[in-house]
Amino acid sequence: MKALKATPAWQALLDERASIEARSIAGLFDDDPQRFEAFSIELDGLLLDYSKQPLTRATRDALLTLAEARDVAGQRDRMLAGESINTSEGRAALHTALRVPDGAAGWADAATTRAVASARRQMHEMADAVRTQCRTGATGEPIEHVINIGIGGSDLGPRLVLEALAPIADGPAVHFVANLDGVELERTLARCNPARTLVLVVSKSFGTAETMANAHEVMAWLRRRVPADDVLEQQVIPITANLDRVRALGLDPAAALPMWDWVGGRYSLWSAVGLAIMMGIGPAGFDALLGGAHGMDRHFAEAPPASNMPLMLGLVSVLNGTLLGRRSQAVVPYTERLGRLCAYLQQLVMESNGKSVDREGGAIEQPTAAAIWGQTGTPGQHAFFQALHQGTDIVPVDFIGVARPVAGEHGDPLELTANLFAQSQALMLGRAEAGIDAARRCPGNRPSNTLLLDSLTPARLGALIALYEHRTFVEAAIWGINAFDQFGVELGKGLARDLKPLIAGGQAADGVDGSTAGLVGCYRRWRR
Numbered sequence: 001m002k003a004l005k006a007t008p009a010w011q012a013l014l015d016e017r018a019s020i021e022a023r024s025i026a027g028l029f030d031d032d033p034q035r036f037e038a039f040s041i042e043l044d045g046l047l048l049d050y051s052k053q054p055l056t057r058a059t060r061d062a063l064l065t066l067a068e069a070r071d072v073a074g075q076r077d078r079m080l081a082g083e084s085i086n087t088s089e090g091r092a093a094l095h096t097a098l099r100v101p102d103g104a105a106g107w108a109d110a111a112t113t114r115a116v117a118s119a120r121r122q123m124h125e126m127a128d129a130v131r132t133q134c135r136t137g138a139t140g141e142p143i144e145h146v147i148n149i150g151i152g153g154s155d156l157g158p159r160l161v162l163e164a165l166a167p168i169a170d171g172p173a174v175h176f177v178a179n180l181d182g183v184e185l186e187r188t189l190a191r192c193n194p195a196r197t198l199v200l201v202v203s204k205s206f207g208t209a210e211t212m213a214n215a216h217e218v219m220a221w222l223r224r225r226v227p228a229d230d231v232l233e234q235q236v237i238p239i240t241a242n243l244d245r246v247r248a249l250g251l252d253p254a255a256a257l258p259m260w261d262w263v264g265g266r267y268s269l270w271s272a273v274g275l276a277i278m279m280g281i282g283p284a285g286f287d288a289l290l291g292g293a294h295g296m297d298r299h300f301a302e303a304p305p306a307s308n309m310p311l312m313l314g315l316v317s318v319l320n321g322t323l324l325g326r327r328s329q330a331v332v333p334y335t336e337r338l339g340r341l342c343a344y345l346q347q348l349v350m351e352s353n354g355k356s357v358d359r360e361g362g363a364i365e366q367p368t369a370a371a372i373w374g375q376t377g378t379p380g381q382h383a384f385f386q387a388l389h390q391g392t393d394i395v396p397v398d399f400i401g402v403a404r405p406v407a408g409e410h411g412d413p414l415e416l417t418a419n420l421f422a423q424s425q426a427l428m429l430g431r432a433e434a435g436i437d438a439a440r441r442c443p444g445n446r447p448s449n450t451l452l453l454d455s456l457t458p459a460r461l462g463a464l465i466a467l468y469e470h471r472t473f474v475e476a477a478i479w480g481i482n483a484f485d486q487f488g489v490e491l492g493k494g495l496a497r498d499l500k501p502l503i504a505g506g507q508a509a510d511g512v513d514g515s516t517a518g519l520v521g522c523y524r525r526w527r528r
């Protein structure tokens with residue numbers, strides 16, 4: 001694929017850049033009374049309002065022409081058809097096949113469909129057995145706690161979903177342990193009765209240092225505390241694509257649930273990696289999550305470009321991040337239930353698209369993934385919003401709101417929603433009445449999207465996550481990069497392995513850079 005800058009559609013947008021920057025977003029509403037209708041998309045209880053972006057209909061057409069020139073639709077179809085679009089690793093990226101309802105044809109080849117259906121059946125049986133107490137711990141006690149040991153994609157998705165859907169969780173309490181520092185592990189073990197605890201060791205590679213270290217600790221805890229020879233067989237379930245390493249850890253590969261190389265870690269919550277979700281909310285809830293995501297997949301595959309939600313969200317992000325050089329984006333959900341969304345999106349977006357070479361290995365000359373950050377509203381309003389309103393950098397914001405609160409939850413949805421709408425309004429309108437002093441002036445004209453959900457159900461959450469997955473794909477397609485590898489992450493892992501003996505004190509710091517040698521020296525001095 002030729003470089004973006006050599007694409008005439010991109011050049012046309014570059015020519016328009018200054019006028020886009022100078023454009024008054026609020027003024028666009030005066031020019032176009034139908035602006036909200038024209039610049040919003042609604043799909044099954046999910047609304048994207050992108051009318052507070054510096055887009056005219058002509059600019060949107062220019063972005064759609066760019067999408068056509070970069071063959072976003074063709075790239076999407078190749079992904080959905082299971083072609084090896086992860087070229088550096090020679091793999092497909094078929095997470096969409098994981099959420100196809102049983103029996104629906106045309107989304108993956110027969111072998112893949114069969115493998116997915118069989119894994120889903122295994123998950124259902126396992127979750128049902130635990131939730132109905134047919135499957136017990138090794139000493140016959142019911143399972144009351146599930147510990148999910150995993151990191152990155154083997155942690156963030158299930159954690160996000162279970163936090164979001166906690167009000168409908170009716171199974172065992174699910175805990176997550178990702179970090180290596182022992183704090184989460186200690187806290188979790190203190191809350192669990194070992195005879196009543198099921199452990200999921202979730203790792204596509206089954207070689208991730210953090211996960212393996214935590215798995216060893218928890219397995220030792222079970223052996224120490226549960227008087228049954230078969231405690232590991234009964235109470236530890238490996239979920240992985242690497243059965244050899246399951247054996248090496250002393251677990252039975254026959255007890256493992258599968259993963260496949262065509263599912264990237266950060267796209268894997270829909271696979272057996274989501275078993276923790278199913279344990280928490282049950283198979284029907286998990287299926288509804290998949291159903292919502294599949295609805296978004298169909299929409300992405302079939303909706304016309306101008307009303308295609310992931311496509312427009314991706315193009316707006318390219319406009320802000322690449323064309324206008326706004327190098328970070330804030331995500332602010334107005335519900336604590338989506339408190340993990342930002343961390344989840346950091347991996348999804350920054351691990352997928354934090355690249356500086358294209359699929360052919362050529363250098364990319366324009367900015368790719370912007371940094372994603374944020375926290376929930378309203379707390380975020382009392383932290384970083386000052387900079388959003390008056391700082392020198394323009395940070396596009398994705399506001400996320402939920403119209404109907406969960407039955408029985410406290411809190412004032414009206415107050416929350418008023419705050420949400422007021423913030424995007426304030427960013428757009430600013431404050432510059434006559435006589436106002438400089439310190440109180442807000443420049444306004446700052447862009448945002450608002451995503452409004454009718455309620456935070458499994459289906460809506462599935463659709464929301466799939467929307468961001470596809471937005472990430474659209475950006476990668478425009479830039480010409482492979483969103484499905486992550487070699488940058490490997491470098492530090494290797495160096496950590498090499499540094500361990502040095503830090504432990506068994507080696508001289510020869511050949512190590514001065515800063516690292518200095519840090520090792522200080523660390524050793526303080527450990528003495």
Ligand SMILES: O=P(O)(O)OC[C@H]1O[C@H](O)[C@H](O)[C@@H](O)[C@@H]1O
Pocket residue numbers: 151152153154202203204205206207208211265266351486489
């Ligand atoms: O599931 P695992 O093989 O343990 O991998 C866990 C995580 O490891 C690395 O950080 C990768 O960059 C992530 O993409 C992955 O999700």
